[in-house]
Amino acid sequence: TNFWSAVPQGPADPILGVTDAFKRDASKHKINVGVGECAYRDEDGKPWVLDSVRKAEDILHEQRSDKEYLPITGLANFLTLAAKLAYGADSKPLAENRIAVVQSISGTGALRIGMEFLASFYKGPHTIYLPDPTWGAHPAIAEKANLAVKRYRYFDRKNIGLDFIGMKEDLQNAEEGSVILLHACAQNPTGVDPTKEQWKELSDLIKAKKHLAFFDMAYQGFASGDVDRDAFALRYFVEQGHQIMLCQSFAKNLGLYGERAGTFSMVTSSPEEKERVLSQLKRVIRPLYSSPPLHPAQLVATILGSPELYQEWLGEVKKMADRIIAMRSTLYDKLVALQTPGNWDHIKTQIGMFSFTGLTPEQVDALAKSAHIYMTKDGRISMAGLNEHNIDYFATSVSKAVK
């Protein structure tokens, strides 16, 4: 018997399609700025393993530690260091021992744990509001956890910036107590973040509406080059007394993509409540994957826990962020020098790996056909795909496509 003849072909991932087309192209000029899983590339277009990570691997290799299972909640030392990085060393709820933290399978796993916990224990509406647009996996993760998905306006396509008025209107009109997913920094895919003043307004609005702020922080340090600056929104909300939830990923800022290091955490009102919450988070994790992987937690703990490696890592995050920021400013200068029609300010003001260029689907097609440049249909580019070797060609081709 064949049990599987009725299994339909699943839809192709639109981003991976871009990479396939890139691979098939034989031109030596070809550029892929579609990079599916949002990974950093160095000045030669190659993946980069951080020196601090290599050194931590050497230390772990020397230690010859055993491979016993971790507890369901993960490696204790890792959790302490990771929470300190996110919330800040002087965080009040951290000092008061009322943040529940568990290790997760990177940011994606954290999202799933958090949303499953909401589905089981949240007293408010089981509706999560996602920004429009947002990272492609968010709606599917929410749906798997049985949360209803709604959108709030985020991106103003016309002005290529934040639709702050639309965003506030939608959050204001959402049912009281809704769950609001916020990208802590470097919004994926737009690269558009609220300003500090706007975050403050959002905090007031979300508090007045008794909404729950659910932060996804996949790019701490990677956006501005400064881990504290990128944690501003999260820490501000916590200071303002929001009982936030947080998904933390080490994929980008430590370049640990395939290692799957991350945490899920939530601010509670007391150490006793924290213990109750942790006991239920364990019940979410146990039937999913039992306990988290050992090696990524050891790696991160070794780096964050060693003053020398920590300093070295801070320098490396800054180096990655600075390279991206430099590419933005070079691209902007070149587009302007080429007298490309339109306003290109957003290339410089957007933050993080991505940029919504404002290119139309027709221009995106034309760039692929005539210039061997590949990006997603919505005109989003990954700045990490650009470097000193290809930026001239890229800017000239984009300029031509727009003219």
Ligand code: PLP
């Ligand atoms: N959240 C956002 C906004 C992302 O962009 C990503 C990755 O691209 C993730 C979460 C999760 O990544 P990971 O599971 O690799 O940590």
